[in-house]
Amino acid sequence: MATGKGDIELAGLYKRFGDVAAVDGVNLKIPDGAYCCFLGPSGCGKTTILRMIAGHEEPTGGEILIGGENVIGMPPVMRRTAMMFQSYALFPHLTVRDNVAFPLRVRGLDKADRYKTADAMLEKVRLTELADRLPGQLSGGQQQRVALARAVITEPRVLLLDEPLSALDEQLRIQMRTELRRMQRELGITFVHVTHTQLEAIALADLVVVMEHGKIKQAGRAREVYAEPRDRYVAEFLGGQNVLTGKVDRVNGTSLVLNATDAGDIVVPLAGQRSVSAGDRIDVAVRRDDIHLRRPGAGPVGPDWNAVNARILAIEYQGSFVKVMLDPIGECGFVVYMSEREFFEDPFDTGDVVLATWMAERSRLLA
Amino acid sequence: MSTSPVSLPSSVVRARRHVAEGVGPRRPWTFWVLAALFSAYVLALYGPMLCIYVLSLQDVRGGLVFPMKGLSLHWFIDLFTQVRTGDVKGGFERSIVLAVLVTVLTVVGSFMAGLAFRQRFKGDGVVFYLMIGSLVAPGLVLGIGVGLLFQYFGLQASWYTSALGAHLSWTLPFGVLVMFAVMSRFDRAWEEAARDVGASRWQIVWLVVVPILAPGLLAVALFGFTLSYDEFSRTLQTSGPLNTLPLEIWSMTLNVTSPSLYALGTVTTVASFVIIGACLGGIALIQKRRAARIAAD
């Protein structure tokens, strides 16, 4: 049986179903003990990657290394991975205790031993009182804890979670999120978690992997992916950004001028790697909370600031902040997040004409 | 969103309320018409059967129609003792043994085929349509074929060889169709979860698949038993020299005109009800155990 650490390496991983490449050449390293989230819309291949790491699906090509060892062809037990299924897949005919003890049962442990271990595990996930219930009698959150207990009872080095929170209601989801993170710290093993919810990924993960059409679009720390999206897809999928499209008017040294709106030019700093010249069509991202709204004629705008004239289309109160939707720029929606306090000092109304301003250096050129 | 107050006709409002609340105070007239139809159907379903049970309890003067003449078990004794009524006891025993054999083989075969048909494999369509063919083919035609086949190979047709096969060619497709319905509610993730924690193929089947499918398998067993126990047209040419119970009944309908016939009906129905009771009871027990709240709760 394989031993060692739970670091995972995917090298040129490839999987086709019929004519469709579900996973199309994925390279990734997940460090031992990391909490990694695969993020993407349904059908982007994230679940297929998870199932290939688990050994429930064989890749068409490429390698999967766990602890430095190629695990392709090995059954799940030999890989020392454990999977938590989206529907939890609790055995409906077994009690909670028997469900948790099931992995020990198939390993041939006798009843007394496996119940002892299972009861200890149930205590850990605070399910002791429910040990004799059947899964059908548990709430969603309780079922999830049983599934977690069953998955980790064999001390795997990697836990794979397929949309583990999608079946829960909002409040429970946030509560279980914390629970998962706590379990991961306690167990000290690698967690690989698949989700389509941005908030879930950035709240939990050390490593966020954004996917589209079987390919990795960007992988990095949560803050990196959220604040510095590499391209339009990542920026729009993670949200919190306005993506503006336009033609480059001119390039001057360290910045370029984008001609995206009738309302004025936008200055964007040139980020290292990409070379642009006048006439190119480019995407630019600006965080929604970096934009300030001013009433027209409220004093001059600073020289390092971009300013765009716009009309307010709609206003949504969000509690801690206010979402103000402006006239779209080109085809792209343009949204501003204002802190609640700031907004209500001088509230705007739908239909007001405003000046949206942001520091030029806060614009980001996208790939 | 448009919120312009459109005034709905009152009948629509009433209907909406009725559907939304589930328990409207007024039932539509169709309810009473259909309730009457349903009652008539149930009466027609059970009424005639009850008549022959009652008529089978007449005494020696009894005839085939009402009114009842006396009350005794005369015709039951007559059924099992008279030569005239044929080998009822033997037929009964053979039919039970045959039905049990058919049941066991049907459950095993349907279960395996149910597993097979979950994914597509080369030629699955051929097997599927052969199965449908076997289900809809006229029983007597198949019976003739099996009879001729055995004759050709010089084999003696008998209830435990040719008739067994002929029964299976009918119960097995039926069982597989039932398994299709049962399997549609089976979540593959259960198997994967078991495999994930290290269960072997056998362990997955015995510890996970079979227990979860148990009610469905019992239903297949019930189908297998009753379809075989009652099978006539496929048996006629394949049972060989010894008769099964339906064949006995057939010959009785042709030459017995006493309440013995009804007595036989009562006996076989009682046997059927015992089997149905056992199976439905078994299914209910499993479901109940699964749904049961613990006493302390």
Add this chain to the structure above:
Amino acid sequence: MTASTSTNTRGWLYVSPLVLVLIPFFVAPIIVVLVASFLEHDGFGGMLPHFTLANYVGIFTQELTWRLYLSTVKFAVLTWIGTLVIGFWIAYFLVFHVRNQLLAIGLFLLCTIPFWTSNIIRMISWIPLLGKNGLVNSVLLWTGIIHQPLEFLLFSDFAVVVAYVHQLTIFMIVPIFNAMARIDKRTVEAALDAGASRLEIMRYIIVPLSKNGIALGSIFVLSIVMGDFFVVKVMSGGGSASVVSALFEDIAVLQYPPAAASAVVLLVVVVVMISLILRTVDVRKEIAR
């Protein structure tokens, strides 16, 4: 979709018991019957290995054949209409009118239980009711509605259809009930919201969504009636015949080749009929849903 070799092997392994039954007890007998239908016979139960079309020519030139098919089709159609009308409304009643779900399931079981008992006995049980001195006639005479016992009740085409409908309605109820139970009640509410009348709901929602159940039930009912001879023989008192009952008479006098030819023709008719229904519904998907 391409299936891998191991999937194919496993698939065939799992269906092997089914195949091992179907080949000797369905495929082989059909082939034997087919072969026999082209052989000459000596009139004493023997078959001579000479190829002939005489058996088929005999079938298609006899007026009797057409009468038999006409009579069989008549029984099949009448039974189909009877079971469909009763089965549809019973299923509709249970799914859409009985508000307590537990009660609906209980009533459904009530309908299915007789299915598990002997069909033959259930058929015989009409005798004390429909006979000349039976319950129905007695009651009608007693109430003065009739003055002569009705003769057509038993041992008649009427009795045959009654017995068929009695036995086979359950084959309609179960699939239609299943199809209807799967109809999302919210679609009905949505239709009501849109102002549809109950008749329109029936026509545009319930009937189309029950179509597959109706097709499945029809397959069972038609194939059973087309293949039956027991009910025809007993309930008509020998007065009526069907294709299969004539077949049975042929076998009784050991006329195997003509019987085989007639069996082949019948088989073709049944298969064509069933395939026509199958074109409207994917049975495999329907059942597995």
